[in-house]
Amino acid sequence: MRGHGWKWLLCTPALIVLLLAASGPLLIVAVYSFLSPGNMGGVVWEFSTEGWFRVFFRRDIFEPDLVEWNAAHLQVFWRSIWLSLQTTFICAVLGFPTAWFIATRPPHTRTIWLFLITIPFWTNLLIRTFAIQEMIRNNGTINTVLMQLGLIDSPIQMMFTEFAVLLGMAYVFLPLMVLPLYAAMEKMDFRLVEAGYDLYASRLNVLWHVILPQVKPGFIAGSILVFIPAIGAYVTPRLLGGGRTMMLGNLIALQFGQGRNWPLGAALAMLMLVVVVGALILYLRVVGGNDEARRG
């Protein structure tokens, strides 16, 4: 019992840092969302729910008495969530075979493959995004090669499209899916796969009933690691998507910048937090919960 208390003491420095550095600013944001906007940015210490009101509703610019749903904000929220879901799905589809390939190599070569997966992290995200731009722009590498091979006559417009954004997002977040999947597969008992075949299960059946249940924790961890940062993605959609449409991150930045409405920005940021935590809980309930039930 006494030993247990000492162990807690060991992690207090880390807990203090977390508390100050994570909860502190978060608390400030929460408080700011209930204040009034100051002159040229900042806040005035007057309680107001206007920030939160404006997250969901807007007064018609031309008839201030007319209050309606703030469709623009909802649209931006939905776009960010939808993009993150698509990114997570693409990463899962591409990540599974990759992780499987690595996990089935002889142990001494696995390290090399894992090492290759981490190489993108050596370079700054911004630089890698510019490199993608160079590949897919109208007179970029891909279009030039295709045109010189005579496969196309005029460049394919890839930059500034949804395709470009998804390509960039999938590229950036793929390692975050591969690594946890690999970790789960490495621990997998391959004798169960053999047993499945021995019992005349088809390939698909083995995948569905033997492999997937075992690597599920990897999928859950990977999806969380991809989905959450993808919601707040800012650089990739902006550079590759051409900034024609706003993401959640851009909308929040607008309120703290030229919009000069910090309470609204703070309220939007809090709502984003709620969405992320909500998604997390839902996901763990739906996917993680099943697991518990089966074990029980």
Next chain:
Amino acid sequence: MKTLTGWASAVLLGSTALASAEGVVNLYNWGNYTHPEILERFTAETGIQVTLTDFDSNDTALARIRQGGHGFDIVVPSDTYIQTWITEGLFQPLDRDIVTNMDNIAPQWVDVPFDPGREYTVPWAWGTTGVIVDTSVYSGDPNNIELIIDPPAELQGRINVIPEMSDVMAMTIYYHGGERCTTDRDILRAVRDSLISAKPHWLALDYGAVDSYAAGDFAAGIYWNGASMRVRLLNDNFAYGYPETGYPIWMDNAAVLADAPNRDNAMKFINFVLQPEIAALISNFARYSNGITGSEEFLDAEMRDAPEINVPAEFVEAGRWGQACPQDINDIHTQIWTELMQ
């Protein structure tokens, strides 16, 4: 995270403040905006060391100085923010006994609306926001904002607009005959409607687009004069236009902070940059004009005669200062902008 960085920089700043007992001045300026040679020459001439810290937006700079404990002496904010800095008492008046080069400021930049008579600030660099067009795609008059908000067929789908709410709103409001912060709902309605109907013709809303223009990704756009010149130097098909209905002028201005720890050194530095040769260094580095008489002869040759840098006489009148609109009007602008970008 934010708290920690705050502490770390407070400690760092504390140490520079200690060193300032003898010959230091702390400059807080936009990133990639200060010619290193200016700082070297100042140190060589006066023995005063200069530390340079970057900011990335007016809002960042204002928020940081408002918090206090920053240790900076000089800051370089934009014209629209100057009134806020002054009324909040963040600047101190220039000491004319030290700043003796005030007469070098070009006459048209002395009685500016944001600091009449230049009591607190001096020009650092200024520029305009206008229209850039690839003349091999569109050969008509480039001095027209309609190319962007009601584009001709050959430009449709090939337009890039800088994602600066204030510039885009200003140019569209001027086009519809309004003042910068107009409360006229009919004008604002027309502004919204024309932006919403123009948007489908825009390919992108992108900042760092010099190479994209030069490479032919875009054929027209709303862009800054200095950047437009860089595009033309890479691809001489491009021309810069000054919309006759009105275009924004901006100016970044240097001022000494009220709580500057090295006040006299700061005044000396302000006086130093008012020399034509030094002001020209600012321009040669940042690619924008500086507002100091006589600096022209020290400019790089490609800038001296550039039509993007020297506003042609017939378009001078159409240039208008920016203005920070009251919160309720700014909220309307933000709402229109959000609707545009949703």
